[in-house]
Amino acid sequence: MLLRKNGSLHAPWVLLAVGLILIAAIWHYTASRQAGVWLGGSSLVGLVVGSVAGLIIFGELLLWPRKRLRRYRLGPTRVWLAAHLWLGLAVFPLAWIHAGYRFGGGFSSVLMWITLFVTVSGLWGWLMQILLPRWMLEHLPAETIASQVPQVSAQLARDARQLLVATCGLDPSGQLEERLSIAADPPPALTVVGALRQRGAVQGKTLASEVAKVPAAEGVVLWRQFQDVVEPFLADRIPAGTPLATERTADLWFDRLRSTCSGEGREVVDRLAELCSQRRQLQQQRTVHWWLHGWIALHAAASVALGWLLIVHIYLAIRYW
Amino acid sequence: MQITTGKQRSQRIPLDYYRRADGPLRLKRILSVAALTGAVAYGGWVASPSGISQVSPGPLSRAHASLEASACEACHTLNLPIRPTALNGQNVAHVQSNNARCVTCHPAPGHFASATRQEILDQQSCSVCHDEHLGLDHSLTQLADSNCVECHGQIDQVVVADRQGVSPPTYRFAAATAAGQSHPEFRSLLRDPGTIAFSHAQHLSPGQMPEPDALPLRMNRDRMPEEARDRYLTDAEGFVQLRCDDCHESDAPLNAKPEAGRPLSLRDARGFLPISFERHCAACHTMPLKIPHGLDRTQTEAAVRVAVAAQQVLEDTPASNVGRPPGESDDPSTETRPLDDVVRVRADQALLMLSDAQQCGKCHQLAAADQPSIVAPTSLPGRWLQAGYFAHGDHLNVACQTCHAQAFAPLESRVDSRAESAQVMIGGLSTCAACHQPTDQSLPALPSDEAQGFELRAGGDCVDCHRYHVDWPVSESKLQIPDERLNLQSLRRIDLPGRAD
Numbered sequence: 001m002l003l004r005k006n007g008s009l010h011a012p013w014v015l016l017a018v019g020l021i022l023i024a025a026i027w028h029y030t031a032s033r034q035a036g037v038w039l040g041g042s043s044l045v046g047l048v049v050g051s052v053a054g055l056i057i058f059g060e061l062l063l064w065p066r067k068r069l070r071r072y073r074l075g076p077t078r079v080w081l082a083a084h085l086w087l088g089l090a091v092f093p094l095a096w097i098h099a100g101y102r103f104g105g106g107f108s109s110v111l112m113w114i115t116l117f118v119t120v121s122g123l124w125g126w127l128m129q130i131l132l133p134r135w136m137l138e139h140l141p142a143e144t145i146a147s148q149v150p151q152v153s154a155q156l157a158r159d160a161r162q163l164l165v166a167t168c169g170l171d172p173s174g175q176l177e178e179r180l181s182i183a184a185d186p187p188p189a190l191t192v193v194g195a196l197r198q199r200g201a202v203q204g205k206t207l208a209s210e211v212a213k214v215p216a217a218e219g220v221v222l223w224r225q226f227q228d229v230v231e232p233f234l235a236d237r238i239p240a241g242t243p244l245a246t247e248r249t250a251d252l253w254f255d256r257l258r259s260t261c262s263g264e265g266r267e268v269v270d271r272l273a274e275l276c277s278q279r280r281q282l283q284q285q286r287t288v289h290w291w292l293h294g295w296i297a298l299h300a301a302a303s304v305a306l307g308w309l310l311i312v313h314i315y316l317a318i319r320y321w
Numbered sequence: 322m323q324i325t326t327g328k329q330r331s332q333r334i335p336l337d338y339y340r341r342a343d344g345p346l347r348l349k350r351i352l353s354v355a356a357l358t359g360a361v362a363y364g365g366w367v368a369s370p371s372g373i374s375q376v377s378p379g380p381l382s383r384a385h386a387s388l389e390a391s392a393c394e395a396c397h398t399l400n401l402p403i404r405p406t407a408l409n410g411q412n413v414a415h416v417q418s419n420n421a422r423c424v425t426c427h428p429a430p431g432h433f434a435s436a437t438r439q440e441i442l443d444q445q446s447c448s449v450c451h452d453e454h455l456g457l458d459h460s461l462t463q464l465a466d467s468n469c470v471e472c473h474g475q476i477d478q479v480v481v482a483d484r485q486g487v488s489p490p491t492y493r494f495a496a497a498t499a500a501g502q503s504h505p506e507f508r509s510l511l512r513d514p515g516t517i518a519f520s521h522a523q524h525l526s527p528g529q530m531p532e533p534d535a536l537p538l539r540m541n542r543d544r545m546p547e548e549a550r551d552r553y554l555t556d557a558e559g560f561v562q563l564r565c566d567d568c569h570e571s572d573a574p575l576n577a578k579p580e581a582g583r584p585l586s587l588r589d590a591r592g593f594l595p596i597s598f599e600r601h602c603a604a605c606h607t608m609p610l611k612i613p614h615g616l617d618r619t620q621t622e623a624a625v626r627v628a629v630a631a632q633q634v635l636e637d638t639p640a641s642n643v644g645r646p647p648g649e650s651d652d653p654s655t656e657t658r659p660l661d662d663v664v665r666v667r668a669d670q671a672l673l674m675l676s677d678a679q680q681c682g683k684c685h686q687l688a689a690a691d692q693p694s695i696v697a698p699t700s701l702p703g704r705w706l707q708a709g710y711f712a713h714g715d716h717l718n719v720a721c722q723t724c725h726a727q728a729f730a731p732l733e734s735r736v737d738s739r740a741e742s743a744q745v746m747i748g749g750l751s752t753c754a755a756c757h758q759p760t761d762q763s764l765p766a767l768p769s770d771e772a773q774g775f776e777l778r779a780g781g782d783c784v785d786c787h788r789y790h791v792d793w794p795v796s797e798s799k800l801q802i803p804d805e806r807l808n809l810q811s812l813r814r815i816d817l818p819g820r821a822d
Contacts, residue, residue, distance in 0.1 A: 035406050036467045037452070040378070042407035105454070106375035107367050147343035148334045293345035301352035305360035312364035316376050320393055321402040 009078055013086035021093045024049040028097050040100040042321055050098035054310055056087045057115075061307045064300070085126060092119045111313055114306045121299040132292045142281040146289040149282045150236040156275050156282075157234035163275075164226055167268045168219030171227075218265040225257055230272055234279050244276045379454035382461050396422055396453070405446045413443040423447040429790040436484040441472070450789070462784060466761045469783040474498040490708055503765040507706060510745045515701040516686035518738040521728035521746060524568075528560030529605065531732050540605050549604035561605070565721045568601045569593040573714065590714035592704060610671055617693045622672060629668040684738075705747055709786035719756075724748045757781035 024045075031045045032038050041050050063084050066074050074080075092115050103109045136143055144152045165171075214222065233244040243253040254273040258266050342350065366372035374389055381389050388395050397403055398418045402410040409415065427447075434442055450468045451461045472479045476495040486492055493505045523529055528539025540561040542550045556562045571590035598606075598614040610628040612621065675681045675695055685696035705711075722729045728746045754767035758781045767781060 036465075036471070037406060039406050040404070042402055042404055042410070044408045047408050102378075105377040105379050108378060110363070110375075145334060145338060147338055147341065151334060289343075290345060294348065297345055297349035297352045300349050301356035304353045305356040308357060308360040309364055312368060316368060319399055320376060320397050321400060321407055 006078075006082070010082050010086065013082050017086040017090035020052060020090050021097075024052070024094055024097045028100075032100075038100040038102075040102070041098050041317060046098050046100065049094050053091050053094035053098055054314065056091050056094070057306060057310055060084055060088050060091070061303060085122070088122055089119065092116055107309075107313070107316070111306070111309055114302055114309065118299060118302045118306055121295050121302060125295040125299055128292050128295060132288055136285065136288060140281045140285050140288070142278040143285050144282065146285060146293075149286050153234060153236050153279060153282055156279055157231055160226065160230060160234055160272055160275050163268060163271055164219075164223060167264070168214045168222050169216065171223050214265045214268055215262060218261050221260055222257075222265060222268060226272070229253070230276060233276060238279075238283060244280070247277070247280065250276055250280070377454060380457050381453055382455070382459045383457055384461060385453065386457060398422065403446075403448055405444065405449045410446070411444045416444060416446045420445075420447050423451075432789050432791065436480055436487065438479060438481050441479050463782065464784050464789075466759060466764055466783050469787075469789075470498060470764075501765060503759075503767045504750060506750050507709075509702070509705060509707045510747055510749055513743055513745045515699055515742060516697045517699050517701065518684050518686075518742050520738040520741045522730060522732045522741065523738065524563050525729065526732075527556045527558065527562050529563070545604050546607070552604065568596055571713070576714075586714075587717055588714040591712045593713070595703070596701075612675075618695050621675070621695055622668075625671050625675070626664065626668040629671055630664045633664050633667065705745075706786070710788060711786065724752050754781070757785065 028039060028045045028049065031043065035043070040046050063080060066080060092112075095112060095115050099108060099112065103112045229242065229244065232239045233242050238245065244250040250273065254269055254276075258269045261269055367375045373393060376393070377389065380386070385396075396419075398415075401415050401418060402408060402412075403419050404410050405416075431437075431442075431445070450464050452459075453461070473491065473494055476491055477485060480487075480491075490505075490508060493508075497503065497505050523531060528536075528541065530536070530539045541559050542553070542555060542561065545553070545561075553561050553567060554564065570593060571587055572592050572594050573587055573589035575594075576589045576591055596602075610625060610632070612624050612628060616624055676687055681687060681696050685699075688694055688697045716724075725746050726748060727744055751768050756779045758766055758779075760780045760782050
C-alpha cells in the first residue's frame with residue numbers, strides 16, 4: 001500500500017536494504033563455507049557487514065539532528081524518513097549476519113536485543129503512522145491539535161454554558177452567574193457555538209447560532225442536568241462512571257432528557273449531545289495520540305542507548321579482536 | 322470570558338503551541354535521558370575490569386572457566402586478532418603471539434612440525450582447532466573431522482618436499498579420502514608379531530582341555546597350589562573355567578587419578594597389564610624347577626644351577642642334619658656329601674630340558690644359541706592399535722566377544738596353539754564401525770559389520786581414536802625404525818596426561 005502510493009520514493013531504499021542483506025548473507029555463507037565455521041564479527045565479512053550496520057545505525061540517528069537543523073534544508077523529510085525506515089529495517093539482519101547468526105555473550109546480546117527492540121518499535125510505529133491517521137480521519141471529525149485538547153474541551157464547556165444561558169436563561173441557582181461573572185452581561189439573543197455538520201460523507205466543524213426560547217420549567221431541568229452530568233464531562237478530566245462516556249449510554253441518557261422537554265428544549269438537548277460527542281472524540285483522539293506518537297519515546301530512547309553502546313562495542317571489539 | 326465571535330474562537334489556541342512539549346514528547350525526552358544515562362553507566366561498567374566478562378562472546382569451557390571473570394589477557398593479546406578466521410588472524414606474528422600465551426600453560430608438542438611446510442606451520446594457531454567461548458560444556462578436544470581432513474585430505478600440500486611419502490598410514494588415509502573412501506583398515510592388525518604359542522580357545526574351555534579324550538587331564542582346583550585356588554572359578558563339574566580378566570588384568574590402577582577424588586574404577590582402564598607367568602600361568606603350569614621368567618641366558622643358567630643345588634640339598638640331607646655344619650652330624654653315614662658333581666650333571670640335564678619343546682618351547686619360541694636369551698622376545702605389542710587410541714574403560718558395556726570374537730571361536734580340530742597364535746584376536750575396522758560412524762554426515766561411512774546389529778551409533782570422529790599433539794624429532798636414523806614403533810613411542814608419550822575425562 002505504502003509502496004503503491006509512494007513507489008518512487010521508497011523503491012530505491014527498499015532495493016538498497018534488500019540488496020545489502022542479500023549480499024551480506026551470500027558473502028557470509030560463502031566465506032563461512034570456505035572457513036568451515038560460521039564466521040563471526042572479527043572476520044573480514046563480519047567486519048564489513050558490521051561496519052555497514054553500524055554506519056546505518058549512526059545514519060539513522062542523524063534523523064534527530066536533522067530535525068533540529070531543518071533550516072539548512074538537508075533534503076526532504078519524506079526522503080529522510082523513507083531511508084530511515086528501510087535502512088533501519090536492514091540493520092538487525094545485518095547485525096545478525098555480522099555476529100555469525102548468534103546473539104553472543106552478555107554485552108553483544110544486550111546490543112542485539114536493543115537493536116531488535118528499536119527495529120520492532122520502529123515497525124510498530126510505522127504501522128501506527130499508517131493505520132491510525134486513516135482511522136482518525138474517518139472516526140474523529142472533531143480532531144484538533146492533540147496538545148490543545150484541554151483548551152478545546154474547556155471551550156466546549158463554555159459553548160455549552162453559553163447555549164444554556166442563551167436558551168434557558170441564567171442559572172436558577174445563581175452559581176453560574178457567580179462563576180462566570182455574566183450577571184452584568186445579559187444573555188445575547190443569539191449565541192455562537194461550535195458544531196459538527198455532515199453533508200453526505202463529508203463532516204466538518206462549523207459555527208452554529210442558537211436563539212433562546214426554552215420554557216422556564218424546562219430550563220431548570222436542563223440547567224440541573226447540565227451542571228450535574230454534562231459540564232463535568234465536557235471539562236478536561238472526565239469523571240468516572242459518567243453515562244456520557246460511550247456513545248450508546250450517552251444516547252440513552254440524552255433520549256431520557258429529551259423526553260422531559262418540549263420541542264425547543266429538545267433542540268438544546270440535541271446541541272448538548274453534539275458537544276458531548278465532540279468531547280468523546282477529543283478523548284479518543286487523546287488516547288489514539290499516545291498510540292500514534294508514544295512509541296517514539298521508546299524507539300528514540302532505545303536508539304540513543306544503542307548509539308552509545310555501539311561506540312563501546314567498537315572500542316571493545318578492537319581491543320579483544 | 323464569553324466568546325462570541327469566530328476570531329475569538331480561533332485565538333483559543335496559542336500560536337506558539339508547538340513550542341510546548343506535549344505528553345509523548347515529554348516522555349521521549351525523559352526516556353532518552355534515562356536510556357542514555359543507563360547506556361553510559363552500563364558501557365562504562367562493561368569496559369571496566371569488573372564487567373569485562375560481559376564482553377565475552379560466550380561462556381568459556383570448563384577448562385578455562387576460572388579465567389572468565391577478568392583474565393581475558395591470559396589468552397588475548399590486546400588489539401590483536403586471536404581467531405584464525407579473523408581479519409589478519411593468520412598473520413605470522415599474531416599467530417606466534419597468541420600461541421605463546423597458550424603454550425605458557427599447555428606446553429604440548431606440535432604436530433610433526435619438522436615434516437610440515439613452514440607456511441602451514443605459520444598459520445597453525447591453537448585456536449584453529451581449540452575454539453573457545455562456546456559454552457561450559459564445549460569440549461576443546463572433541464574436534465570435527467574437518468579440522469584433520471583439511472590437511473590430511475591433501476597431505477602432499479602440507480608435508481615438506483623431502484618427507485613426502487615417508488609415513489605410509491598418512492598417505493593411505495589421504496589416498497582413501499581423495500578417492501571418497503572411508504578410513505583404511507587397521508594396518509597394525511594385519512599380523513601378530515608375537516612369538517608366544519597360546520590357544521585362547523583351549524584356555525577358555527572348562528579345564529583347559531577341550532578334547533573329549535583329555536577328560537582325565539582337565540584342570541581342577543585340587544591340582545592347583547593351595548594359594549591360587551580361590552582366584553579361579555570352576556564349572557558345575559569342578560573344572561577350572563578361566564575368564565578373560567584372570568589373565569588380562571586392567572591397567573586402571575596405573576591410570577587412576579587419585580586427585581580426582583573418586584575411587585578406582587574400571588573406567589580408568591586403557592589396556593591391560595603385561596602377562597606374568599608367575600601370576601597368570603604358574604597356578605596350572607607348575608615347573609619342576611622354580612626358574613624366574615625374564616632372565617637372560619647367563620642368569621637363567623645360574624638360576625637353574627642354584628635351583629638344582631637347592632633341590633639336591635633338600636633331597637639328600639636328612640631332616641636331622643638340616644641346619645648343622647658339615648662334620649657335626651650325629652650320624653656320620655648321613656653326613657652331607659659334596660654335591661658339585663651331582664648338581665653339575667643334573668643342572669646340565671635341566672638346561673638341556675629347557676630347550677625341549679615341552680618346557681620353554683611349549684610356549685616360547687626358542688632363540689638361537691648365540692642369542693642373549695634362551696627364548697626369543699615375546700614381541701607382544703603393549704598396544705595393538707598403534708596409530709590410534711583405544712580405552713577399554715570406555716567400552717565396559719561391550720562384551721569381550723564383540724571385538725575379540727576370534728578368541729572365543731570354537732575349536733574345530735585339535736588345539737594348535739602355534740597356528741592360533743598367529744591369528745590376530747582383535748576385530749578390524751568393521752567391528753568398530755558397528756558402533757562408530759563419522760559424525761560428519763558428509764564423510765563416507767565406515768564399512769560396518771552389520772551383524773552386530775547396533776542401531777544407535779556412537780561418534781566416529783578422528784579425535785575419538787587419534788591424537789594430534791604427536792611429534793618427535795624426525796631424523797634419518799629414527800626413520801629406519803618401523804612405523805609402528807615410532808607411533809607407539811610417540812603415542813605413549815602423549816597419552817600420559819590422559820584424556821579430558
